[in-house]
Amino acid sequence: MNKINGEIYMQNKEQKELLVRLGEAQNKFGYLSEKVMIELAESLDMSISDVYGVATFYSFFSIRPQGRNIIRICKSVPCFLKNSQVIIETVEKEIGIKPGETTPNGKFSFHLTNCIGVCDKAPAMMINSEVYIDLTPNKISQILKAHK
Amino acid sequence: MAQQRIVLRNCGVIDPMQISTYLDRDGFKALKKALAGVTQEQIIDEIKLSGLRGRGGAGFPCGLKWELAGKAQVDEKYVICNADEGEIGTFKDRYILERDPFTLIEAMAIAGYAIGAKRGYIYLRAEYHCLLDLLKNAIGQAKEGGFLDQFDIDIREGAGAYICGEESALMDSIEGKRGEVRYRPPFPPSRGLWGKPTIINNVETLMNIPQIIFNGGHWFSQLGTEQSKGTKVFSVSGDVKKPGVYELVLGSRLRELVEGLALAEKVKMVQVGGATGRIIPYEMIDMPLAFESILGAGAIIVFNETRDIIDIVYRVMEFLAEECCGKCTPCREGTEVMVEILERFSRGGGLETDISLLEEVASAMMLSSLCGLGQAAPIPVVNSLQYFRSVYENRIRQN
Numbered sequence: 001m002n003k004i005n006g007e008i009y010m011q012n013k014e015q016k017e018l019l020v021r022l023g024e025a026q027n028k029f030g031y032l033s034e035k036v037m038i039e040l041a042e043s044l045d046m047s048i049s050d051v052y053g054v055a056t057f058y059s060f061f062s063i064r065p066q067g068r069n070i071i072r073i074c075k076s077v078p079c080f081l082k083n084s085q086v087i088i089e090t091v092e093k094e095i096g097i098k099p100g101e102t103t104p105n106g107k108f109s110f111h112l113t114n115c116i117g118v119c120d121k122a123p124a125m126m127i128n129s130e131v132y133i134d135l136t137p138n139k140i141s142q143i144l145k146a147h148k
Numbered sequence: 149m150a151q152q153r154i155v156l157r158n159c160g161v162i163d164p165m166q167i168s169t170y171l172d173r174d175g176f177k178a179l180k181k182a183l184a185g186v187t188q189e190q191i192i193d194e195i196k197l198s199g200l201r202g203r204g205g206a207g208f209p210c211g212l213k214w215e216l217a218g219k220a221q222v223d224e225k226y227v228i229c230n231a232d233e234g235e236i237g238t239f240k241d242r243y244i245l246e247r248d249p250f251t252l253i254e255a256m257a258i259a260g261y262a263i264g265a266k267r268g269y270i271y272l273r274a275e276y277h278c279l280l281d282l283l284k285n286a287i288g289q290a291k292e293g294g295f296l297d298q299f300d301i302d303i304r305e306g307a308g309a310y311i312c313g314e315e316s317a318l319m320d321s322i323e324g325k326r327g328e329v330r331y332r333p334p335f336p337p338s339r340g341l342w343g344k345p346t347i348i349n350n351v352e353t354l355m356n357i358p359q360i361i362f363n364g365g366h367w368f369s370q371l372g373t374e375q376s377k378g379t380k381v382f383s384v385s386g387d388v389k390k391p392g393v394y395e396l397v398l399g400s401r402l403r404e405l406v407e408g409l410a411l412a413e414k415v416k417m418v419q420v421g422g423a424t425g426r427i428i429p430y431e432m433i434d435m436p437l438a439f440e441s442i443l444g445a446g447a448i449i450v451f452n453e454t455r456d457i458i459d460i461v462y463r464v465m466e467f468l469a470e471e472c473c474g475k476c477t478p479c480r481e482g483t484e485v486m487v488e489i490l491e492r493f494s495r496g497g498g499l500e501t502d503i504s505l506l507e508e509v510a511s512a513m514m515l516s517s518l519c520g521l522g523q524a525a526p527i528p529v530v531n532s533l534q535y536f537r538s539v540y541e542n543r544i545r546q547n
């Protein structure tokens with residue numbers, strides 16, 4: 001029982017490792033395959049559907065294969081005011097895909113995301129866990145070239 | 149009113165990788181003072197006396213929260229630092245963590261002693277992964293220095309979900325679940341993480357604690373307004389010449405921040421408090437920044453005369469619809485309906501009935517949503533209808 005119910009509060013203590021373990025698997029394999037989720041469910045004594053439910057709730061987890069580098073461009077209002085649209089279009093042109101897609105060579109996946117907490121240096125984006133600020137179309141080409 | 153550095157007093161002054169530079173600035177003296185002969189009740193009384201209120205948006209009295217958790221007769225209790233900072237236009241917590249992780253650690257240790265908790269968590273948003281090593285280093289140095297002998301701090305990383313900044317969703321997330329909002333009561337101080345008494349505080353709230361213990365609650369309560377004591381750290385972005393982080397005594401005017409410090413020109417409106425924050429037209433720019441008037445988590449997004457109000461409100465609502473956790477119906481359905489209507493307006497359309505529909509949905513959401521997201525989501529829409537109604541009406545007429 002994972003619910004608060006009167007005086008009873010019981011929780012599978014193993015479950016607290018789930019987010020950490022999902023994060024590790026995501027980093028290692030680039031996504032959370034069915035196989036990984038089944039293994040995690042077994043080792044943490046949880047149902048597969050619970051693991052799936054958690055894996056699909058968080059935007060940094062993916063249940064489909066992703067490119068080696070994940071680009072996340074901020075689309076929130078402060079970045080929008082600093083022309084994030086131009087940055088989004090530049091990336092689309094440079095790598096030839098739309099948000100939500102992965103390049104055929106598996107090098108990049110590309111997503112739009114919400115505020116990444118550097119609005120004073122907008123427009124901004126992340127590639128993997130690296131943050132890039134004060135972006136211009138020129139900077140974009142250089143940054144993308146530096147990724148293998 | 150003016151700028152004053154309490155929360156940011158060490159930012160840019162100390163080396164965040166070197167605890168010695170923190171010790172040179174009276175670091176850990178408040179903790180020592182607390183541990184040497186001050187009772188748990190005295191600490192909580194001092195915090196209550198200070199008048200400190202939560203800086204994460206809701207403004208709940210900090211001392212009261214601690215008192216509730218402190219009184220609970222349970223062995224296992226927890227302290228959580230909310231470093232999820234997902235609010236649009238907010239970056240002050242990142243700024244603080246980057247420059248002064250030690251004050252936060254000291255504050256958490258004081259909190260642990262005050263309520264009788266032996267373990268704390270820092271819930272760090274996934275987008276701030278680059279701060280992980282810095283925080284781990286700071287915790288490690290504090291441990292080596294013997295400052296964390298009775299209190300352990302762990303870092304838990306989020307995985308990309310705005311709603312996990314909401315305290316009950318955050319606790320579910322630490323427990324390894326989907327970050328969905330809980331029904332309350334019970335509230336965290338009586339039953340929080342794993343059902344145990346828990347206090348959860350924003351980064352900035354905690355940053356005030358060592359100074360309050362060091363200088364006394366009375367000192368702190370001399371600053372600010374009747375109901376808003378101390379300072380607030382603001383994140384200013386948008387159409388300004390100098391975006392960035394500013395700390396001002398509470399009660400300072402919005403104008404002082406936006407025009408005086410951030411050097412904005414030709415301001416049309418300001419959104420205060422992030423996605424669910426109020427939209428203030430330029431005519432009202434002399435409002436004081438305080439819990440009594442406008443504050444939230446201190447996100448200040450400035451818009452100049454070239455900006456279209458509906459465009460902005462539409463984007464904000466799109467964000468809220470996307471980040472709604474889906475648990476309660478008014479929020480899940482209400483945000484979707486609003487997106488649909490606002491999209492129509494932003495494309496130059498708008499139906500005769502749309503304005504009253506927006507208002508109707510807004511009041512239902514405010515009344516019946518489960519958490520602050522749904523309750524506050526209609527605020528920008530309501531404000532835009534209040535102050536810029538003719539823009540909506542013109543679109544309908546043109547249609």
Ligand SMILES: Cc1cc2nc3c(=O)[nH]c(=O)nc-3n(C[C@H](O)[C@H](O)[C@H](O)COP(=O)(O)O)c2cc1C
Nearest residue numbers: 202203204230233234313314315349350353520521
């Ligand atoms: C949708 C939503 C998102 C929130 N996000 C944050 C956040 O990112 N950081 C934060 O400190 N508080 C956030 N809060 C407020 C927390 O629920 C809680 O009030 C706060 O962490 C309590 O700490 P404080 O009293 O020190 O402010 C959020 C609330 C809601 C409803």
Ligand code: FES
Nearest residue numbers: 074079115116119
């Ligand atoms: S809005 Fe883009 S980083 Fe905050």
